Amino acid sequence: MVARSGHFLRRYWLEALMILPLTLYIGLLTLVPVLQAVGLSFTDRYTGAFPSLSNYQYIVSRPDFGEAFINTIGITLMSVTMEMTVGLVLALMLARQFRGRGVFRTIILTPMGVPTLVAGAAMLYFFRTNGYVNEALLRLGLIGLPVYWMESGLRGMFAVALADMWKVTPIVVLLLLAGLEAIPGDVYEAADVDGASRWDAFRSITLPLMMPAITMALIVRAIDAFRIFDVVMVMASRSIPVMSTFVYINYFDFQDPYSASAAATILLLMIVAFIAVYFLLVERRRGELA
């Protein structure tokens, strides 16, 4: 065994050396900090007892944690739903050939070149009480008084989700477009011969064949939406708490790394739970279809 591993090293020493820095880096500066945070979250802040659920009991009892939890889920649902819908529509548009397609594509992809917090800053001017959304609604006569948008709850979630959606829809478009372009054209020809309408073709060919791309886009985007931070910090750093800003505020404003790491651990669990549930549901449905 020793001889064999010696042989292995003699043959692959360069490969081992090349992969080592990345492994060490991810180990030391990603895995260790995550474990530290999880460990701290299970340590009692007064007695140092481990494992203890006292930090979790404490934050769950706080109303701002409940708000952060609900806001995070609400924003994720709204943002992912909106960007997947608009992203799919845009991808289907871009999959066709038309005059001005190149210009259209460049315009649609511009938000990719905008820092996330700038997306939040831009939306600030739309959703302020004297912002452009209220002004437009007032001029259209849809509201009589300015609406206060930046509050915890559905309105605030919507404003934040819209900023998030604006920023990331181009990425969804690119991912879905890649999936769309991977579908061979002769599948459609066959459907045409069979006399399927375009809607039928879309529902029974395009959509199922795009599922891998859709799954990928959905998961990547949901993970990011759960972790939303920049947009919220800029738009409403304290009035609309989400999980990430809850972590930050507890660490900096309250000097409480225990609550902060408990919230960070819960956020990680939320993401893992989402992915698990998604795969369970999708896999089961695929199983039924097969």
Add this chain to the structure above:
Amino acid sequence: MSTQAVTQQPRTGAATRVRTDAHASRLALRIGFVALAVLFAVMTVLPLLVLIKVSFSAPQDIMTARPPFLLYNATLDHWRAILNADTVLGPARHSLVVATGTALFAVLIAAPAAYVISRMSRGWRYGLILALLFTQMFPDVGIAMPVAITFLRLGLNDTDLGLILAHLVPTLPFVAWILVGTFETIPREIEEASFVDGNGKIGTLARVVVPLAAPGIAVAALFAWLKSWNDLVYAIYLFLGERTLPLMTFYYSNRGSVFDTATFAVLLTIPVMLVTLALQRYVEAGTLSGAIKG
């Protein structure tokens, strides 16, 4: 759009439809398509136009209960105030040094590993790529906090090096992922031919593999640069006295200073815009994912 427009068509799908009818519906489809395209384009550009507008607006256009949509009173005051003061130079220098350092180190650390992964068997390759992507699941705020505590002890807070080390955390897995894809496209036969020519392992890497992978490496480096340039999370934890450009934007918005926020946001966006426009033709295929969000 096309989904909507398509549903409007009768679902008969039969070829017996009257010709003029088909013609009319095709025209309607076309108009709907153009209208939708224009709508999406306007919605995409509007937030940026508003930012630029605010950065050039006199206070009476913005600080009013009923703000006008158009620019009536233009001023250069906000830009002059920011560009004259030393406020912009320090943060810009930090942002530039950190982003460039991050891009450099990311490639130096990730490229060798990515090459090795790209030459592994299919199972190992997928396993390792999944493991890399898995690290993207951890909330940044959860990683940044222990890192900030450790760096405080090491005296790395408020230093460019500290922030570079932190920015490598979200950047490395992503850069490695792009580069595995790049190296996969280089055929092994070329390497074998180089071996036959008497180049050793290292000679082959330096003279054959790296030049062929150069475009992919450049794209990966630019993405790393963007990720670092845009970052707020790690900067907010590690820079307590010093500031980067994103931090400046955040502090102004947090303080509620309407014009400085817009001006800094525009300033922050200009370099990113240029880099992204240059990148756009390389991101055609599925070379990237949500990880480029920055």
